Amino acid sequence: MNKPIKKAIIPAAGLGTRFLPATKTVPKEMLTVVDAPIIFYVVEEAISAGIEDIILIQGRGKTAIEDFFDTSYELEDKLARDKKFHILERLTQIRSMANIISIRQKQPLGLGHAVLCAQSIIGDDPFAVLLGDEIMIPHETETQNTLGQMVQAYNQTSHSTVAIMEVLPEDVSKYGIADIESTLTSPYRVKGFIEKPSMQKAPSRWALPGRYILKHNIFDHLANATPGAQGELQLTDAMDKIAKKEPFFATPFKADRYDAGDKLGYLKANIEVALKHPELKEALSHYLRHELLPNLNKKG
Ligand code: UTP
Numbered sequence: 001m002n003k004p005i006k007k008a009i010i011p012a013a014g015l016g017t018r019f020l021p022a023t024k025t026v027p028k029e030m031l032t033v034v035d036a037p038i039i040f041y042v043v044e045e046a047i048s049a050g051i052e053d054i055i056l057i058q059g060r061g062k063t064a065i066e067d068f069f070d071t072s073y074e075l076e077d078k079l080a081r082d083k084k085f086h087i088l089e090r091l092t093q094i095r096s097m098a099n100i101i102s103i104r105q106k107q108p109l110g111l112g113h114a115v116l117c118a119q120s121i122i123g124d125d126p127f128a129v130l131l132g133d134e135i136m137i138p139h140e141t142e143t144q145n146t147l148g149q150m151v152q153a154y155n156q157t158s159h160s161t162v163a164i165m166e167v168l169p170e171d172v173s174k175y176g177i178a179d180i181e182s183t184l185t186s187p188y189r190v191k192g193f194i195e196k197p198s199m200q201k202a203p204s205r206w207a208l209p210g211r212y213i214l215k216h217n218i219f220d221h222l223a224n225a226t227p228g229a230q231g232e233l234q235l236t237d238a239m240d241k242i243a244k245k246e247p248f249f250a251t252p253f254k255a256d257r258y259d260a261g262d263k264l265g266y267l268k269a270n271i272e273v274a275l276k277h278p279e280l281k282e283a284l285s286h287y288l289r290h291e292l293l294p295n296l297n298k299k300g
Contacts, residue, residue, distance in 0.1 A: 002158050005128055005151050005213060007121070008051040010042055011114035012132030013059030013105035018262055028261055029132040030064050034273045034280070038260045039065055041135045041273075047097050049147035051128060055121050056102045057114040069100045110232025115214075116222040124216050126154070129235075131210030133261030135269050137276075139254050146211050146253045153187040153251040154213045160242060161187055161249040163211035165257060169199050175207035176236035178250045179243075187249035195236040206250065208236070209257050217242065 016028030023031075029039040039056075046054055058065055072091070079088040105117050115129060128147055136146040144152065146163060154161045164178050173196050180203075181189040194203065212235070221238035242248055256272060259265035271288075274280045 002155055003126055004050070005126055005154065006051060007053045007055065007125055008046045008128040008130055008147075009055045009057060009115055009118045009122070010039065010046070010130050010132045011057040011105075011111055012039060012065055013057045013108055013114055014133075014261075015059075015108050016133075016261065019266075025061070027059075027061070027065055030068065031260070031266065033135065033260060033266070033269050034277055037065075037068060038135060038266075038269075039068070039132050042130050042132055043069070043098065043100075045136055045145050045147050046128065046130055048145050049128070049151055051147070052099060053121070054098045054100050055118045056100060056132075057105050057117055058102055059105055059108055066100075066102045069095050071095065108232075110227070110230075110234055112222050112225060112233035112235040112238055115235055116219060116233070119219045119223075122216060122219075126160075126213060126215050129210075129212040129214060133259065134210035135258045135260050135273075136211070136253075136255040137258070137269075137272055139256070142254050146255045146257070149253050149255075150211055150213050150251060153249065157187055157247065157249045159247040159249055160215050160218070160239070161213045161251060162190075162208055162239070163253045164188075164206040164250040165209050165252060166205050167207040169202075169205060172202040172205055172207065173198055175209075176234075176239075177202050177204060178206045178208065179203035180206055180250060187251040190243045190248045190250045192243050193236045193240040195234045209259075211253070212239075214239075 012027065012029040016023035019028045019031065030037040033041065043054060056065060076088060076091060101121060103117050105114050130147065138145040150161055150163055167175060176193055176195050177197055178190050179192040181191050218238055221241045222233065225233055225238055227233055239248065258269035260269045274284045
């Protein structure tokens with residue numbers, strides 16, 4: 001019987017250079033999607049998928065993330081006195097559901113290094129990794145969110161399993177790419193991984209959008225790894241070593257995914273979330289249909 005997936009690492013210590021100048025002082029994971037920071041949606045996904053311990057990897061100047069998940073006594077007291085219970089409930093919901101453990105990555109040496117920082121807390125357990133700037137909006141028809149779908153896949157295989165999505169050929173160089181053995185039955189067996197390959201060198205168009213379930217043997221490979229692409233310790237390189245030795249699986253998922261660490265992805269996430277928000281959906285939809293689109297069409 002598999003050990004259940006109860007721990008998740010959320011790396012959020014990157015420099016966020018694609019979002020400068022905003023990210024000079026504000027961590028990109030704290031940029032707002034409608035009315036909550038990006039990382040709120042990521043933590044919410046983890047909790048709904050059954051995660052109990054969340055290990056946040058934070059960098060210098062990112063204490064705003066830790067503070068966000070902490071109690072704000074004065075604010076909560078004021079909201080209670082003002083009887084603004086619906087806002088209070090939203091504020092207290094996340095911190096009461098998950099145990100948030102915060103670790104400092106002293107230098108942004110890459111995603112692999114960020115994951116390695118959590119080794120002593122993970123111990124021998126299998127665990128999830130959710131990138132702190134990737135938002136997954138579940139399809140209304142799905143009972144499980146992306147991480148939940150992955151936990152199901154992991155329970156089938158008992159081996160490390162990553163989420164994959166098909167991207168356009170010109171986009172493969174932006175992602176870690178999986179070399180898939182066959183797509184006949186899901187989860188798919190993976191032969192290897194390559195970080196940000198050129199279009200010519202990419203073994204497939206199956207990209208890694210930032211959701212992983214890994215076994216603790218990844219730490220041995222990370223600890224012995226040498227920096228790869230862009231001088232960073234790459235998680236993809238360590239996964240490649242494991243996939244070449246033992247079964248490793250990948251599974252497509254059913255959800256809308258937004259790279260909120262990228263300006264266009266961030267804007268799309270805001271629109272999509274707002275179009276589902278009870279207070280905004282009608283007004284925004286009216287604006288998009290009747291003001292923005294006609295204007296765009298006029299401009300041609
Ligand atoms: P990204 O490569 O998207 O983050 O890493 P970045 O380096 O901050 O982005 P840009 O390209 O400079 O804009 C994916 C996730 O991994 C975390 C990031 O915070 C992000 O959530 N990360 C990355 C770390 O925690 N540590 C690192 O050393 C690198």
